[in-house]
Amino acid sequence: MSGLRKLLPSANALLVFEAAARLHSFKGAAEELNVTQPSVSHTIKSIEARLGTQLFERGNRGVRLTRAGSELMADLSPALRQIESRLRAIADREGHTITVAASTSASAQWLLPTTAQFQRAHPGVSVRILTTDRNVEPGDGVDLTIRRGPADWDRANCWRISEEILYTICSASYLEKSGPVRGLEDLMNHSIIHNAEPYRNRMQWKEWLSLQGHNLTLPETLTLNDYQLVIQACIAGEGIALGWSFTTQRLVDQGILLKPLDNEVVTDHAFYVLGPKYAELSRNKMRYINWISNHAA
Structure with a gap:
């Protein structure tokens, strides 16, 4: 690796080049790296001088990579991502923070109390919970996500934590x-709460009833766009909703919510905790995954 010293003014020059190439801007790279724009320009010129070739074409509207610059970026970008992944794994090995993303309802009703138990058992590990209204992939500041997927989901770093079971609440x-x-048909005579999340595909009343041989169109007494609001509306006595066992069973066990009917539907989906595909997870992340998987029941 001693040859790199002749080809580069410093190891930091690679980070400067990567930021400028990714952002197509010396100014943007300077802001991201918290240095001055002349400093970025000087570093790029130093690299070009060492290599004896131009890496960027400068223009009034920014910069763009030359052929040589594109070739360097094609190799450098995945290499830096791999190095970052390895450094994160090493840094997380003995503690630090685990960031997990989940829906508001899953976070409030299941993940929060389960995580609190984990942290009492493992005081050296810190967990951040991020609520999101859509499905996200682990990465870019999110270590793990709680996601719904097919019951036979074949994915790297994927752990099943619960079936998808729906009943009335x-x-x-x-x-x-x-x-x-007094029965499914009697739902027509009650106040019905509908869930209309904009970014997640969830089973609705019509499909739930159809799976039980009923073709009913229930009144839309109240429609809400977040399932946590649906749960709160049920607790407040505003009507009947579909309940996912994953997020409402604890409330049923505590007597806060009731099941007015015995009817249940088990779907062909399930809930999972996901890590970044093919990444090696730290010891503490695996401890957390095993904890929430074992406590999902």
């Missing part, structure tokens, strides 16, 4: 004022 106060639900 409401509060005792709602049944006291509206009366019992």
Whole structure:
């Protein structure tokens, strides 16, 4: 590797080149790296002088890579990502922070209490929970995600934590004022809460009823775009909703919510915890994954 000293003014020059190439801007690279634009320009010129070739074409609207610059970027970018992944794994080996992303309802009703138990058992590990209204892949600041996927999902770094089971939920106060639900057809006579999340495909009332041989169109008494709001509306006694066991079973066990009907649907999907594909996960991340997997029931 001693030859690199002759080809590069410094190891940091590679980071400067990568930022400028990725952003197509010396100014943008300077802002990202917290240095001055002349410093970036000087570093690039130094690399070009060492290599004896131009890496960027300069223009009034920014810069763009030459053929030589494109060739260097093609090799450098994946190499830096691999180095970053390895450094993160080493840094996380004995502690630091695990960042996990999940929906608001999964975070509030299941992940938060499960994580609190984990942290009491492993005080040296810190966990950050990020709520998101859409499915995200691990990476770019997110170590793990809680996702719904097919029941036979074949994916690297994927651990199944729960079946997808749906049933009806409401509060005792709602049944006291509206009366019992005497069957699926009787849902037509009740206040029905609908879930209309914009970015996640979730089973709706019509499909749930169809799987049980009923072709009913229930009244849209209340429609909400976040499932945590649906749960809160049920707790407040506003009506009946579909309940996912993954996020509502704890509330049912505590008596906060009730199942007005015995009907359940087990779908061909499940819930998983995902890590970055093919990445080697640190010891503490595996401890956390095993903990939440074992406590999902």
